[in-house]
Amino acid sequence: MLDPKKLEDIAKQITEAIPPGVKTMAEGAESKVKQVLQSQLNKLDFVSREEFEIQSNVLIRTREKLAVLEAKLDALEKSQQDKKTD
Known part of the structure; x- marks a missing residue:
């Protein structure tokens, strides 16, 4: 889900x-x-940037x-309409 390296940096x-x-x-x-941090962030309904880009x-x-x-x-x-009018 979230990059462990980013969590380490924040900590x-x-x-x-x-x-x-x-x-x-x-x-x-x-x-x-x-x-x-990991526990609380996992409770939130976040997706990684990579997952977001893929879904986008x-x-x-x-579309x-x-x-x-x-x-x-x-x-x-x-x-079909053209055939009905003929």
């Missing part, structure tokens, strides 16, 4: 933002911060196919 940024006096205690907390491309292709099918249907309906 590291949070850890680095902690004041130096608390930093030694924070080093042990970095892995816990990662676990909590699928949707574009589907293109639908437009082609609609045009064919219109042509068939027009053809």
